[in-house]
Amino acid sequence: xSRRTLRDRENLxxxxxxxxxxxxxxxxxxxxxxxxxxxxxxxLTLQDLADVAHLSPYYFARVFRDITGIPPAEYLAALxxxxxxxxxxxxxxxVTDVCFEVGYTGLGTFxxxxxxxxxxxxxxxxxxxxxxxxxxxxxxxxxxxxGGAGGAAAAGGGVNGGVGGVVHAPDAARGLIFVGLFPxxxxxxxxxxxxxxxxxxxxxxxxxxxxxxYALAAAFPPTARGLAYLVPGDGLRxxxxxAPVTVRGGRARERADIVVRPPRPTGPPLLVALPFLxxxxxxPAHD
Numbered sequence: 001x002s003r004r005t006l007r008d009r010e011n012l013x014x015x016x017x018x019x020x021x022x023x024x025x026x027x028x029x030x031x032x033x034x035x036x037x038x039x040x041x042x043x044l045t046l047q048d049l050a051d052v053a054h055l056s057p058y059y060f061a062r063v064f065r066d067i068t069g070i071p072p073a074e075y076l077a078a079l080x081x082x083x084x085x086x087x088x089x090x091x092x093x094x095v096t097d098v099c100f101e102v103g104y105t106g107l108g109t110f111x112x113x114x115x116x117x118x119x120x121x122x123x124x125x126x127x128x129x130x131x132x133x134x135x136x137x138x139x140x141x142x143x144x145x146x147g148g149a150g151g152a153a154a155a156g157g158g159v160n161g162g163v164g165g166v167v168h169a170p171d172a173a174r175g176l177i178f179v180g181l182f183p184x185x186x187x188x189x190x191x192x193x194x195x196x197x198x199x200x201x202x203x204x205x206x207x208x209x210x211x212x213x214y215a216l217a218a219a220f221p222p223t224a225r226g227l228a229y230l231v232p233g234d235g236l237r238x239x240x241x242x243a244p245v246t247v248r249g250g251r252a253r254e255r256a257d258i259v260v261r262p263p264r265p266t267g268p269p270l271l272v273a274l275p276f277l278x279x280x281x282x283x284p285a286h287d
Contacts, residue, residue: 028053028060029067030265036076040083041103046072068266069185075268078186080104081117082269086231088126095122117188117271125230125273132226132275136176139278143179143195143203162206163245165256167197167217169237174199175222178274179258181205181213181245188271196278200260208247215241215256218270229275238263238270 035052036044049072050060064072080102087098096107104110115121120128167177176198180191192213193205200219220228221235228235237260245256 025063026067026266028055029064032060032064032072033068033075033079033266036079037083040076040080041101043103044076049076068268070268074184074186077113078117078188078269078271081114081188081271084110084114084122085118085125085271085273088122089129089227089231095126098122119190119273120276128276129227129230132229135275135278136229139196141176141196141198143205144197144201161249161251162204162208163193163213163215163247163252163256164202164204165215165241165258166202167200167219167239168257168259169200169219170259171237171261175220175224177217177219177260178277179203179205179215179217180272180277181208181215183211183213185214185216185240186268186271187216187218190277191272194277208250208252210247210250213245213247215245215258217258217260218274219260230273232270234262236263236270237261238267 032049032052035049046057046061049064050057053060053063055063061072064070064075068075070078084098084102087093087101088095091098093101095111099107099110102110104113111122118125163181167179169177176196177200179195179197180187181193182188182191192211193208195203195205197203217239218232219237219239220232224232224235239258239260241256241258243254246253
């Protein structure tokens with residue numbers, strides 16, 4: 001057997017072993033995320049989660065971040081806030097009861113973190129939930145790239161600066177698509193910029209501060225109403241640009257194309273209260 005043939009076989013073996021390891025890691029992280037969801041009210045430690053994955057704490061933390069893009073503790077905190085949002089909007093439980101139900105021991109800490117990650121306080125979210133349809137209906141699409149040369153320029157940031165790209169939705173019916181730029185891989189807090197599209201296509205977010213951002217999109221079915229925008233169901237499609245976007249001198253160095261698909265079991269929770277981002281884009285009232 002020639003040296004080249006032997007080397008090729010060794011490379012194939014290494015690739016096969018690597019594929020098996022990645023599959024095993026993905027399965028372990030899915031088990032951990034399922035455990036997090038089942039035990040949100042418990043004080044789970046890194047060791048507890050590593051035991052579920054059958055890995056050492058150090059190696060588990062690295063594997064979890066490689067697969068989800070987020071450290072385990074941050075992911076768990078996001079799941080807790082996501083569940084708190086669901087409970088506030090679908091049950092009559094008090095804010096205090098929700099706080100303890102999702103694992104917080106202090107109401108002040110819970111309220112502050114919820115407001116920071118969702119964009120509104122727990123009480124305000126509940127009070128304004130009935131306004132969601134009006135907010136969505138009153139906000140025309142904005143930040144769309146359009147067609148032709150203008151659309152192409154917008155999709156790449158072009159001469160207008162900012163961040164642009166194209167949202168693709170291979171299996172989604174045409175409905176509203178929110179696009180936002182976030183400092184972390186989790187769609188939480190208020191994005192540094194956003195766009196609202198009435199279907200797949202080009203988008204452009206102008207006036208973006210210099211920095212490094214994650215371009216994330218959430219596509220809703222055309223039948224979405226009310227709470228479906230705050231507690232999305234099976235019709236939700238989500239996606240992220242393949243890599244973080246770097247903005248320098250007010251202009252992105254590359255396009256940020258996004259493909260939206262059904263959420264992965266290990267995908268980041270959708271925390272931000274998207275309809276409330278539209279307040280500044282309402283149509284003017286007519287007498």
